[in-house]
Amino acid sequence: MVDTKKNGTWGAEAALMAVCVIVAVAMGIVIAPRTLEPHPLDTAAPATATSIRTTLDTLTTTLAPLTQVIGQDTGVDAPGPDQSAGAGQQTYSSTWLAADDPLVTAVKDQATQCRTLVGAAQSMLDPAQTLVGMADQTDTSSTPEIVSSGQAATMATTLRQCLISLDRAIQDMHLGLESAKNSAAVSAASDAEQAARSSFDATLVSAQEVYDTTPDTSATEAPLAALSAQLADSNAVAAQIDSAEPPTTWQALDEQTDTIQSSNQALGSAVIAVQSVHVYTGKNGDLDPATLCQVPYDPKQLLRCDAEAAWMKLDAVYKQVWGVDIPIDLSYRTYDEQVEMKAIYGSGAATPGTSNHGWGTAVDLPDYRETEEGKEWNYGTPKYEWMKANAPAFGWINPSWAVEGGSGPHEPWHFEYVG
Numbered sequence: 080m081v082d083t084k085k086n087g088t089w090g091a092e093a094a095l096m097a098v099c100v101i102v103a104v105a106m107g108i109v110i111a112p113r114t115l116e117p118h119p120l121d122t123a124a125p126a127t128a129t130s131i132r133t134t135l136d137t138l139t140t141t142l143a144p145l146t147q148v149i150g151q152d153t154g155v156d157a158p159g160p161d162q163s164a165g166a167g168q169q170t171y172s173s174t175w176l177a178a179d180d181p182l183v184t185a186v187k188d189q190a191t192q193c194r195t196l197v198g199a200a201q202s203m204l205d206p207a208q209t210l211v212g213m214a215d216q217t218d219t220s221s222t223p224e225i226v227s228s229g230q231a232a233t234m235a236t237t238l239r240q241c242l243i244s245l246d247r248a249i250q251d252m253h254l255g256l257e258s259a260k261n262s263a264a265v266s267a268a269s270d271a272e273q274a275a276r277s278s279f280d281a282t283l284v285s286a287q288e289v290y291d292t293t294p295d296t297s298a299t300e301a302p303l304a305a306l307s308a309q310l311a312d313s314n315a316v317a318a319q320i321d322s323a324e325p326p327t328t329w330q331a332l333d334e335q336t337d338t339i340q341s342s343n344q345a346l347g348s349a350v351i352a353v354q355s356v357h358v359y360t361g362k363n364g365d366l367d368p369a370t371l372c373q374v375p376y377d378p379k380q381l382l383r384c385d386a387e388a389a390w391m392k393l394d395a396v397y398k399q400v401w402g403v404d405i406p407i408d409l410s411y412r413t414y415d416e417q418v419e420m421k422a423i424y425g426s427g428a429a430t431p432g433t434s435n436h437g438w439g440t441a442v443d444l445p446d447y448r449e450t451e452e453g454k455e456w457n458y459g460t461p462k463y464e465w466m467k468a469n470a471p472a473f474g475w476i477n478p479s480w481a482v483e484g485g486s487g488p489h490e491p492w493h494f495e496y497v498g
Contacts, residue, residue, distance in 0.1 A: 119206035124228045134238040167268030167329030174263040182252040189248045193241040268332035275339040286350045302352040309349040316342045363437035364414030376404045381411040383439035386496035393473035409443040412436040435495050444492040458483040458491045474498045
């Protein structure tokens with residue numbers, strides 16, 4: 080027996096299903112195999128677009144200075160060293176990673192990858208060039224190509240990963256560079272410190288010798304006292320360095336080198352100050368100025384003090400007669416000045432080291448051959464005859480070899496103190 084009710088029910092269900100299929104097809108629901116209307120990324124997936132833009136900004140900022148830091152082709156260029164700095168600082172400033180260093184190469188390779196991604200991401204953000212399919216399906220036949228929202232999200236993630244990898248590579252490069260700089264700088268600073276200390280030790284020895292062997296005279300008293308003080312300071316510096324732990328950083332080594340060099344320079348200057356003081360021997364032409372006296376009316380003229388005292392007594396009498404002081408052309412002559420006179424006058428000048436001028440006991444009046452005033456002091460003139468007659472009473476004479484008719488050379492201008 081056939082269940083007509085059941086058959087009727089199934090028929091109604093089938094009809095209902097047919098109607099639903101027809102309606103669904105008419106409305107384009109679920110079963111359509113095509114993508115929906117594509118839209119620009121900012122419209123279709125604004126959060127993804129924002130994420131890409133944010134990462135792009137950071138990545139671009141990171142990439143920009145790399146052309147200055149590592150360049151496109153030349154790697155890392157070293158800046159010029161500061162020549163006024165210590166050896167460690169100079170080396171630190173001039174040490175850099177080579178262009179083919181693995182750390183530099185890693186940064187360059189990662190930067191290249193990121194730049195490629197930047198270009199692709201920027202195109203994806205261009206609404207005139209790139210569209211996003213809402214259904215995550217791509218119609219590869221469209222122009223321009225339609226990119227799925229899933230691909231856009233992947234791009235955002237890939238950009239972030241590339242930025243992280245680039246940051247890590249840059250950090251590794253900087254750490255490697257810092258290590259290379261420090262290692263080279265410490266080595267250079269250590270060598271410079273050792274050289275400075277060697278020079279300093281030698282200066283200490285020579286300075287002590289100068290101090291021990293320089294006669295203590297009125298002329299050397301002050302510079303010797305200064306040298307003694309500097310020797311004490313420099314020895315204290317050396318002792319402090321010897322007792323301290325050796326520096327391990329280039330900064331500390333440079334600082335210690337500066338201290339050594341400063342002390343060395345100060346000690347050297349103190350030595351020079353002592354050596355620059357002439358230690359007079361007391362020989363002819365090398366008298367200590369402290370043993371000589373200035374002629375009051377002509378301070379550039381120097382005589383042995385007893386000779387100067389006698390001369391001033393003679394001058395006082397001369398001035399009463401003639402109304403003026405006795406003119407002096409030359410008085411004390413150093414050995415070097417005697418050498419110069421010998422070169423000028425030849426046999427007419429005494430052998431250097433033998434002239435009474437070198438003892439501060441002779442004067443030359445104006446030479447009648449050289450000046451108009453000198454004519455007043457030629458043989459037979461009133462002034463010469465007055466001097467020849469009166470000067471001996473004060474210990475001053477025109478020597479027998481110098482007088483007219485003497486053995487010569489004939490010098491009416493030359494007077495000597497004989498006491």
